[in-house]
Amino acid sequence: MYLWLKLLAFGFVILDTEVFVTGNTPGIFPEGSALTATTLRPARSSSADSPAHTSNISTADSASGVTSINVTVDYLFDNNTKLFEAKLNDYLDSACKPEECKKLKECSMSNITLVDSSCTSNKTLALDVPPDPERFNLLDCTLKEIANISICLEWTVKRDYTCDEKKISFTFQCDTNKSYKRKIEFKDCPPKHTFRCFSEVLYNQKKYLHQNKSLETDLGSEYIKGNCVNLPQNMTKYEMTSLKPFTKHHAQLYAYTIGRVQRNGNAVECTFLTDADNKDVDIIKESDNSVRVTCKSPANTNGPNTSYHLEVKSGNTIFVQANHVCLFLVENLYYSTEYELQVYFNNGIYKGYPVKKYFSTSYNSRALIIFLTFLIIVTSVALLVVLYKIYDLHKKRSSNLDEQQELVERDDEKQLMNVEPIHADTLLETYKRKIADEGRLFLAEFQSIPRVFSKFSIKDARKTSNQNKNRYVDILPYDYNRVELSEVNGDAGSTYINASYIDGFKEPRKYIAAQGPRDETIDDFWRMIWEQKATVIVMVTRCEEGNRNKCAEYWPSMEEGTRTFRDVIVEIKEHKRCPDYIIQKLTITNKKEKATRREVTHIQFTSWPDHGVPEDPHLLLKLRRRVNAFSNFFSGPIVVHCSAGVGRTGTYIGIDAMLEGLEAEGKVDVYGYVVKLRRQRCLMVQVEAQYILIHQALVEYNQFGETEVNLSELHSCLQNMKKRDPLSDPTPLEAEFQRLPTYRSWRTQHIGNQEENKKKNRNSNVIPYDFNRVPLKHELEMSKESDQDSDESSDDDSDSEETSRYINASFVMSYWKPEMMIAAQGPLKETVSDFWQMILQRKVRVIVMLTELTSGDQEFCAQYWGEGTQTHGDMEVELKDTKKSPSYTLRVFELRHSKRKDPRTVYQYQYKAWNAERLPAEPRELVSMIQALKQKLPQRNPAEGNKCHKNVSILIHCRDGSQQTGLFCALFNLLESAETEEVIDVFQVVKSLRKARPEMVCTFDQYQFLYDIIASTYPAQNGQIKKNSTQEDTIEFHNEVGKAKQETNCVSPPGASEQTQEGNKELGVSEPTRSTEGTEHSANGPMSPALTQSS
Known part of the structure; x- marks a missing residue:
């Protein structure tokens, strides 16, 4: 039986029979069997790869059945030797691998003998080596001219080999099309269409090479030749020259594409007429x-x-x-x-x-010549008459100079008027009567007071040794009451300083009025402070105003610590900056008396404008309270100085003395006291506006009294203010609220009431005043500065009514004057773009939103933000982040403008726990939000001082810009005051807001709320004031909606009349000693509207 199986296997070999079975199951080779290798493996360098196939011979055995033996051969190509190696699979015993498998030539055929350790006889395997894989190359044979409608692929073969051509075959498949030829071509294809083709080369009907190609048909139509000019791709116009004038021309325009070849589109014809040749x-x-x-x-x-x-x-x-x-x-x-x-x-x-x-x-030159001739004749005659009058007057004065001098001295007293003192109960009516008709009565009184009383000699100040110690040549102290210093080293000139003793209301020599020290007189100034035992210095000027030096800086800075002025050593202990003044605590010692140290308080008032007078007389009353808090009965005179020591100095002394008289006697004699001041120092109360300011301060004090409260006394004071005694009378707190002026009809509202602007107002009773409305520029004036650019805004000319748009928003003074806030109504859908333009133009950093968007069917505020990016003209607004807490939501926006390089970040705080009909539900949360948003505001630069600009860091809005906004602005300023000065003045804060915008803090509940929330924020513990700590909220909450309610007593009049006066010309300009220093002067300021309005 075994012999029969061997004969059967040998017969399969002779007949070249192949049996293919899947799998790699190992088996036993029957003795004498021949295996034919028909599996192809590509060379290592081939770009295509074919799958392996299995070749086997099956033998039959009567005992064991049929056994399949798999033999796989990989042909590996060597690029260097151009020879193949036949690699047998690992199921063969490695010891049995024949050496005949190496260095095989292409297209060769050979038999190799395989031996297996379990074999009883050897096996023969026939090898059929494939051709060199580099002989095959797949090419794109598409013609360029028809590449837009056809594709072509073809295998090229180098045929110098001995392989049988019949053993080599090809396959193509492009999309769904197949072909078995060496070349494939498709026509009538759509342009710009991609075909994905797969092609294989087979040897002995087995995969040998394969390759993928993607072909794309070209663009365009067939190329049309013509007389055309090729335009560059970015050119959209072409200029034809040398054409005939006044002639019709026809032109054709083609669009073309360039792929493998250029193809033109359809032509567009243009007909035009050239102009006539008459350009000159x-x-x-x-x-x-x-x-x-x-x-x-x-x-x-x-x-x-x-x-x-x-x-x-x-x-x-x-x-x-x-x-x-x-x-x-x-x-x-x-x-x-x-x-x-x-x-x-x-x-x-x-x-x-x-x-x-x-x-x-x-x-008309002829008419002009006639007119000029007439004008010259008339002017010449008038000039001759004036010259004659001057000559005649000069002659008369020169003839009797001595007699004329006596008349002037004698008339000093005679020109004075008999002005009766004013009682407290008629103070307001008297002021109104005198201020009427452009202040005619005030002007008459002021002009009747001699500028200088000539009966008092001024000899010491005019001595040659003392002239360089005077800031101005005509503002000099009288000899009889000048401050005389001790003599130094026998020098008689060392006793002089430009300073005068001034009597108070009843106290003689209560003040010293001095000029601002010059660099040359700082030593003398401190010597005067030491010798006069002065403990308070009141400085009512800045060192530099309007680019002019007004006073030397005669104290050490905090960085310096100590400065020595001859024998006096000045050391600074404390420096505290407030909005209207700076307080410095100084310690002075004398080298000759080292054991003695004195405390000196230096108060510098910084809110006096370069021209005019302070807009609110309350500021000087506040300054007086600070000064009186530091002075005591045992200290020396209060030293008051400005630049020249007469104008502002006399005004402050006059206010302080007259208030003392008003408190003591219930009446004031302003005119008599100013005459007294002029008898003690020339030009005291230098201009009419300062004379009127004294009366305004007295009226302010008499009408409203002291309303400032220290935090240490707030709780006991508030408790007393809420007591009703008797029960039928209003409480002191209610009476204080009733004294607040309403300021109805005190300013014009023309712009907001114009017909085209009425639709931009939510509430017809809340229209911004013209004087402080926020103007919108038509086009944003971009500067070269970055976002860290200067905070200075454009001047008032650029914000004029003629060049600005309207929005219902008002500037409101913040605590840190002259910095501003903006109070605005909730934007309408039509004014959202204007709202964002205002934020960009005014460089707003923080938006405070105090209202819901809607209440029922009523819109309180249009939603002026959205998810992602919104575009408003040239500006983009992108919502970057949203954070929520139980009482408010924080949103972060990024603003970009097409003319600005850097984006700007704006933070919005929306406080939701506040129904418009009621007070805030969680006052502490409101205070917490204020403390949080203050961290987003830019830090103040103390070096800028009171530099005025109109850029705004914070914008507050509710439904109408007053009902909730007014209460927030008041609370914001009161918290700043409490933190900085440890005092609050609710009355003055609310009064200032009412002057800025209608309907601000118009109910008693809101007014009392301000006292209560400050008291709860700064509770009293063991007699000490301690600020409540607040924690940041992190819990998310749902939206709340509120319903607005119109207060019955919050009706604003439709129109108002302007009452601002720019002021009169300065009386008597003093000539400075040096050309770089000018006289102290002040234009007349506005009369205070607060004095003529009552609630």
Whole structure:
């Protein structure tokens, strides 16, 4: 049986029979069987790969059945030797691998003997080596001319080999199309279509090589040749030159694409007419109101006729003429008028394009000459008369100079008026009467007071040794009451300083009025402080105002610590900056008396403007309270100085002394006291505006009293203010609220009430005043600065009514004057873009939203933000982040403008725990939000001082911009005051807000709420004030909606009259000692509206 199986296997070999079975199950080779290797493996360097196939021989055995033996051969190609190696699979014993499998040539056939350790006989395997794989290459055979409609692929073969061609075959499949040829080609294909093709090379019907290719048909239509000019890809116009004038031309425009070849699209035809050749037009002036017009004839008319047409216009056409030649004379035109001139040419077929020129006629020179001649004659006669009068007056004065001097001295007292003292109960009515008719009565009183009382000698100040110690040559102390210093080293001139003793209301020499120290007199100034035992210095000027030096800085800075001025050593202990003043605690010692140290308080008032007077007399009352808090009965005189030591100095002393008289006697004699001041120092209370300011301060104090409360006394004071005694009378707190002026009709509201702006207002009772409304520029004036740019805004001219748009928003003074806040209504849908423009133009950092968007069906505020990015004109607003807490939501926006390089970040705090009908539900949460948003505001720069600008860091809005906004602004300023000065003045804060915008804090509940929330924020513990700590909220909450309620007592009048006065000219300008220093001066300021309004 075994022999029979061997014969059967040998027969299969002779018949070249192949049996293919899947799998790689190992088996036993029958003895004497021959195995034919028909499996192909590609070379290592081949770009295609074919799967392996299994070749086997099956033998039959009567005992064991049929066994299949798999033999697989991989042909590995060596690029260097160009020879193959036949690699047998690992199921053969490695010891049995024949050496004949190596260094096989392409297209060769050989038999190898295989030996297996379990075999009883050897086996023979026939090898059929494939050709070199590098002989095959798949190429794109598509012709460029038809590449837009066809594709072509072809296998190229290097045929210098000995393989049988019949054993090599090919297959193609492109998308769904198949082919078994060496070359495949498809036609009538769509342009710009991609075909994905798969191709194989087979040897002995077995996969040998395969390759993938993607082919794309080209663009466009067939190329059309023509007389065309190729344009660059980015050119959208073409200029044709050297064309005939007055001729119709036809042009064709093609669009083309360039793929493998250039292909043109369909043509667009254009027809146009060239202009006539008459571009040069000359205008010759014939007289003041006539001109001659000429032009050159065209070189080619291209028409049967030639005519020229002229039109002269100034508004309407007033002159039309046609000529065969280009020559026109235009007469009897208006004088000093601009005209438009048009000349066009007609060739009898076509009318050319007009050539435009502009010219202006002159004024009537003849009439002007006559008028100037008459004016010169009249002026000459008037000048002669004036010169004669001057000469005659000078002659009369020179003839009796001594007698005239006596008359002046004698008239000092006679020119004074008899002005009665004013009682407290008639103070307001008297002020109104005197301020009426542009302050005519005040002016008469002020002008009757001599500037200098000539009966008092001024000899010491005019000595040569003392002249350089005077800041101004005509503001000098009288000899009889000047401050005399101790003599130094026998130098008689060392006793002089430009300072005078001034009597108080009852106390003699209560003040010293001095000029601001110069660099040369700082040592003398501190010597005076030491010798006079002064403990309080009141400085009512800044060191530099309007780029002019007003006073030397005679104290050490905190960085310096200590400065020595001859024998006096000055050490600074404390420096505290407040909005209107700076307090510095100084310690002085004398080298000659080292054991003695004195405390000196230096108070510098910084809110006096360069020109005019402080806008609110309350500021000087506040300054007086600070000064009196530091002075005591045992200290020396209060030293008061400005620059010259007369104008502002006299005003402050007059207010302090008259208030003392008002408290003591219930009446004041302002006129008599100013006369007294002038008898003690010349020019005290220098201008009329300062004289009126003294009266305004007295009226303010008499009407409203002291309303400032220290935090240490707040709780006991508030408890007493809420007591009703008797029960029928209002409480002191209610009476204080009732004293608040309403300020109805005190300012104009013309802009907001214009017809085109009425639709931009939510509440007709809340219209911003014209004087402090927020103007919107039509176009944002971008600067070269970055976002860290200067905070200075444009000047007032750029914000004029003529060049700005309207939005319902008002500037409101913040605690840190002159910094501003903006109080605005909730934007309407039509004003959202204006709202964002205002935020960008005013460089707002923080938005405070105090209202819900809607309440029922009523809209309180349009939603001016959205998810992602919104565009408003040239500006983009992107919501970057949202954080929620139980009482408010924080949103972060990023603003970008097309003309600005860097984006700007704006934070919005929306407080939701506040129904418009009620007070805030969680006052502590409101205070917590204020403390949080203050961290987003830019830090104040103390070096800027009171530099005024109109950029705003914070914007507050509710429904109408007043109901909730007013309460928030008041609370914001009161918290700043409490934190900085440890005092609050609710009355003055609310009064200031009411002057800025209608309907601000208009109910008693809101007014009392301000006291209560400050008291709860700063509770009293063991007699000490401790600020409540607040924790940041992190719990998310749901939206709440509120319903607005109109207060019945919050009605604002439709119009108001302006009551601001710019002021009168300064009386008597003093000549400075040096050219770089000018006289102290002040224009008259506005009268205070608070003094003429009552609730």
